[in-house]
Amino acid sequence: MESEPLDPRTARRSGAVGTSPADLASSPFRADRDRVASSPFFARLGGVTQVVSSTGSGLLVHNRLTHSLKVAQAARAIAERLCARPELVGVLDKLGGCDPDVVEAAALAHDLGHPPFGHLGEQVLDRIARHRLGLADGFEGNAQSFRIVTTTDVRGPAAVGLDLTVAVRAAMLKYPWTRLSHPDPHPREMAAPPRGASEPSDGPGTGxxxxxxxxxxxxxLVQARAPYEGRVEDWQQTVEASVMDTADDIAYAIHDLEDFHRVGVLQHATVAAELGTWLNEGLELAGLSRAELAEQQRRPGRSLESLRRRLHAKDSWAVDDDAFAAAVAKVRAELVDGLxxxxxxxxxxxxxxxxxxSARWTRRLVDAVGVVEEPTTRSGHVVLAVPQWHEVQVLKFVHRRFVLLRPDLALHQRGQARLITALVEALEQWVTDRHESDRLPRRLHDLVELxxxxxxxxxxxDPRALIGATGEAPTGKDAVRALARGRAVVDFVASLTDNQAAALLDALSGRTGQLWTDAFVL
Incomplete structure (x- = not known):
């Protein structure tokens, strides 16, 4: 009797097949889900900022752990709905498959690499990594998550990453390219680059x-994407990655609004004025010149009009003015006049x-997900229906306009940025101190060797891959070793919780006389 051919999606990074004796699940994808959930990198997300630090907030606001759990919940629900539709079975198979266990595992893993203080910490680490440490790759939370599951986590069977299957690793690749070089030609050079592939407007030449x-x-990355060659473009997400990405958008759009309603930050009057003014004066606002709109940005309705124009500029494939107006009306009715x-x-x-x-909006958005066999470069294969796509844009706008742009949040974040900067500098000095090199924290020492x-x-x-801000490849062992030490310090800092980062800096700067602390483990 012939055995069934091996499904290439189940192949592991190590080349192993199936599960290991340590796995409880018999399904390789379910085993991956368990491996992620058992990782200490996953547990630490309970102490990592989502938008504002969890310190002192009790049970009120989400952290990266609760966010990841909700993304996994939504991702699995989307995958199950898609797989239950008979007309999509052939399409999903043609594009490489859509397994609920795969998308759940990828969703749980997608934020493993988020550093202390969330996106703020990510931006600061990237700037330091590129400009101070000379790392061409800088820092990116998604890339750090992929590095953890493939390389730096030691809880897998071989103590190198988690040895996940091809399908789960591919599903984690929301942006399946490196910063500068792969694939070639790089997607940032496309006429209409995929979402995230363009260079920052304030950072030309940075990738x-x-x-x-x-x-x-x-x-x-290449190994994880190999089974999908010829099924999806080399710059395109797999279907499972697209499901995870969509679920991330849904969770982000809803639960951050919940959080800031709970703590009294999201105020009825200001949100009502913005949405109501645009609905009542939309034609007049559309007639304003760019300069007039910029001058009046602080007046109600103007920021929402700016969003409408940005959507036309960046996502003309999806934006529709009637659908946008209906979405604003829907959000006003549900969020402003309701919650x-x-x-x-x-x-x-x-x-x-x-x-x-939360329940109404989550179900409304999850139920509105469909599959496009030939999407535009700005979209994945998994997309929201037109009305719901616009509603997500408006919900995210409310969060950005009335939470993220608050001066008091900016004040808080500037202090966090200084903390991360000082911590990286202190650890870099320690790593390069030859008199103290044998007394480094063991975890940091191991990361340096790796x-x-x-x-x-x-x-x-491939020395060109190491070309940093200087525009030159490093020459000599000392230069290469300096880059490696920089990457190790970044890996180490990115693996801390908010409280661990603060406690470690206090110790390194002499601000505490406490010899032992449960905030960090050396």
Missing amino acids: AAKFSAYVTELED LSVPFDGSVEAEQAVAGF AETEYAVLART
Whole structure:
């Protein structure tokens, strides 16, 4: 009797097949889900900022762990709905498959690489990595997540990453390219680059704004994408990655609004004025010149009009003015006239109002997901229906306009940025101190050894991959070792919680006399 051919999607990074004796699940994809959930990198997300630090916030606001759980919940629901539609079975198979266990595992893993203080920490680490440490790749949360599951996590069977299957690793690649070099030609050079592939407007020559793998994990990226060659474009997400990405958008659009309603930051009057003014004066606002709109940005309705224009400029394939207006009206009715109309006071009624808002919107968006066989370069194969796509844009706008742009949040974040900067500098000085090198934290010492091996190989085989801000490839062992130490410090800092980062800096700067602390483990 002939055995069934091996499904290439189940192949592991190590070349192993199936599961290991340590896995409880018999399904390789379910085993991957368990491996991610058991990782200490996953557990640490409970102490990592989503938007504002969890310190002192009790049970009120999401952290990266609760966010990841909700993304996984939505991703699995989307995958199950798509797989249950008979007309999509052939399309999904043609594009490479859509397994609920795969998307759930990828969703749980997608934020493993987020550093202390969330996106703010990500921006600061990237700037330091490129300009101070000379790392061409800089830092990117998605690429860091991929590095963790393939390289730096030690809880897998071989103590190198988690040895996940091809399908789950590919599903983590929201941006399946490196910052500068792969694939060739790089997607940032396309006439209409995929979302995230363009260079930042304030950073020409720095490569893609978003990417999912460093050059040290390029081989892993290529291996993970191999079974999808000829099924999806080399710059395009797999269907499972597209499901995870869509679920991330849905969770982000809803639960951050919940959080800031709970803590009283999202105010009824200001949101009502913005949305109501645009609905009442939309034609007049559309007639304003760019200069007039910029001058009046602080007046109600103007920011929403700016969003409408940005969508036309960036996503003309999807934007529709009638659908946009309907989305603004829908959000005003549900969010402004509904949830925000009564301040949150912790009562049963208030809790039920929040739960009802979240459940209604999550189901509305999850149920509106479909599959496009030949999407534009700005979209994945998995997309929201036109009305819901516009609603997500408006929900995210409310969060950005009335939470992220608040001066008090900016004040808080500037302090966090200084903390991350000072911590990286202090650790870099320690790593390069030859008199203290044998007293480094063991975890940091191991990361230095790992990175030195990786960068030595790259220096021999592909030195162009190491060209940093100077525009020159490093020459000599000392230069390569310096890059490796920089990457190790970044890996180490990115693996801390918010509180661990603060406590470690206090110790390194002499601001605490406490010898032992449970905030960090050396």
